[in-house]
Each structure stands twice: as structure tokens, then as C-alpha cells.
Amino acid sequence: MPDPSSLSRPAGPEHPPMNATTVSPIESLLTRTSLAGAFMKPPAPSDAELEQILGAAQRASDHGRLRPWRFQVVRPEHYEVFFDRLAAAATRVSGDPSxxxxxxxxxxxxxxAPLLIVAxxxxxxxxxxxxxxxxxxxxGATQLVLNAAHALGYAAYLFSGPGVFDAAFKEELGFGPADHLIGFVCIGTAAGPGKPGPSAEEAIKAGLAHTVTQWQP
Incomplete structure (x- = not known):
């Protein structure tokens, strides 16, 4: 079991993200947290690390072995165009040009964030x-991307917004009417602690109390 004191360790420059060489697999899962792209900086995962991260997604539970997940890697040199289109998509869905x-x-x-993955x-x-x-x-595959990034010592964050429901934007990304845009995963190095929040230990304790019950006939 992980040292309980380590679960309350905040992220940030003075507490760098943990990696696979310093923690057990279960501690990595118990300490995973989200850090918005606004609080990230380079470097992003290397190509070899990115292959590991996306490789982890291939181990998702998959009824029928259909591999329904799709990931598209967006590099910073394409951010301007990508985010312009995403902002336009969100605006169309809201119906408010302003x-x-x-x-x-x-x-x-x-x-x-130095790397973005469309899920x-x-x-x-x-x-x-x-x-x-x-x-x-x-x-589930998308969550494994987040878990794997954290296990390698990177910050990761999943966001969506109204743009994921825009049919034209979905079509640009190769998704049809029956498909879903899950969201966008930011990955990078933590530049700061992000917004204040409960420690991992506190979040786990509160979550267990709220979400777990014992079934009885």
C-alpha cells in the first residue's frame, strides 16, 4: 500500500509529478489528478513515451474487440487552426456569435499545453x-491515456465543451452522426500547482463514502 502521507502531496514545481521509477502502480493510480493546460509547460512526452501512453489505451476493456476508440495527436504548430475551428464549433452550438x-x-x-490528443x-x-x-x-481507453501520462510523470487534463457536439466539427475530424467526440487531452509538464483542491487522500475518502455501497438481496 502507498504511504498515506504521499497521497496528500500537492503537484507543483516543489513537488514534481511522480513517475514510474519512484512509485508503485497502485500509488500512481491513487494520486492521479487533473491539471489544466493553462498550468502546463514543455516538455511534452517524447515520441517513445507517447507510444506508451497511447499503447496503454489499447488495453481498455473492449466488448467484441472492436477498438472503438480513436485518437488524433495535435501538435503546437497546428494549435492556431485547431482552436479556431473548435471555438467556431462551440459558438455554433451555443447559437451566440458573441x-x-x-x-x-x-x-x-x-x-x-505542449501536446493535445483528440479522443x-x-x-x-x-x-x-x-x-x-x-x-x-x-x-475507458481515454482514462487510460490520463493514467499512463501521470505514471510517466506528466500532467494531463481532459476537457470537452459544447464544440464536441457540433456535427460539422465532428465531420472535419472524421466522425459521423453516430460517433462521439469524447474530448481533448492536454499533456505536458506541470508549471505550477493549478487551482486549489482537496488532497488525493481527502478526495478518495470522500468519494468512497459517496459512491460505494454493499449490495444485499
């Missing part, structure tokens, strides 16, 4: 595996 600049400014902060679910509507189970599998 929201474009607000959305775009928000994504400028997100663009501090989606490609649904095979003709297969006997229900569409919702395929979507669940893709969501």
Missing part, C-alpha cells in the same frame, strides 16, 4: 455490441 472571442481566449490558455468513439452501429458499450470502451 461567444466566439470568449471561447477563443479560453483556448489560448489551453494552448500552453473519440467510432461506433459500429451494425455490430451486436450495443452502441453505448462501444462508447463506454472508448471512454
Amino acid at each position: 461567444r466566439y472571442e470568449v471561447n477563443r481566449e479560453k483556448y489560448r490558455l489551453t494552448a500552453r 473519440g468513439a467510432k461506433i459500429d452501429t451494425a455490430h451486436k455490441v450495443p452502441a453505448i458499450e462501444q462508447a463506454f470502451a472508448a471512454a
Whole structure:
């Protein structure tokens, strides 16, 4: 079991992210947290590390072995165009043209992350595996991306927003009407502690009390 005192260790420059060489696998899972792209800096994972991160996603629970998850890597040199299109998509969904600049400014902060991964679910509507189970599998694969990034010592964050529901934006990314955009994973090195929040130990304790019950007939 991990040292309970380590679970309350905050992220930040004075407490660098833990990595696979210093912690056990279970401690890595218990201490995973989210850090918004605005609080990230280079370096991003190397190509070899990125292959490990996306490789971990391939081990998701997958009814029917359909591999419904899809990941697209977006590099910083393409951020300007990508976030322009995402802001436009979010604006179309909201129906308020004045929201474009607000959305775009928000994504400028997100663009501090040195790597972005688009996560989606490609649904095979003709297969006997229900569409919702395929979507669940893709969501599980996305969580494994977050877990693997943390295990390698990187900060990671999943965000979505109204743009994921825009049909035109989905189509640009190769997703059809039956498919889902899960969101966007920012990965990088922690530049600061981010927003204050409960320690991992506190979050786990509160979560267990709120979400776990014992079934009885």
C-alpha cells in the first residue's frame, strides 16, 4: 500500500509529478489528478513515451474487440487552426456569435499545453455490441491515456465543451452522426500547482463514502 502521507502531496514545481521509477502502480493510480493546460509547460512526452501512453489505451476493456476508440495527436504548430475551428464549433452550438472571442481566449490558455490528443468513439452501429458499450470502451481507453501520462510523470487534463457536439466539427475530424467526440487531452509538464483542491487522500475518502455501497438481496 502507498504511504498515506504521499497521497496528500500537492503537484507543483516543489513537488514534481511522480513517475514510474519512484512509485508503485497502485500509488500512481491513487494520486492521479487533473491539471489544466493553462498550468502546463514543455516538455511534452517524447515520441517513445507517447507510444506508451497511447499503447496503454489499447488495453481498455473492449466488448467484441472492436477498438472503438480513436485518437488524433495535435501538435503546437497546428494549435492556431485547431482552436479556431473548435471555438467556431462551440459558438455554433451555443447559437451566440458573441461567444466566439470568449471561447477563443479560453483556448489560448489551453494552448500552453505542449501536446493535445483528440479522443473519440467510432461506433459500429451494425455490430451486436450495443452502441453505448462501444462508447463506454472508448471512454475507458481515454482514462487510460490520463493514467499512463501521470505514471510517466506528466500532467494531463481532459476537457470537452459544447464544440464536441457540433456535427460539422465532428465531420472535419472524421466522425459521423453516430460517433462521439469524447474530448481533448492536454499533456505536458506541470508549471505550477493549478487551482486549489482537496488532497488525493481527502478526495478518495470522500468519494468512497459517496459512491460505494454493499449490495444485499
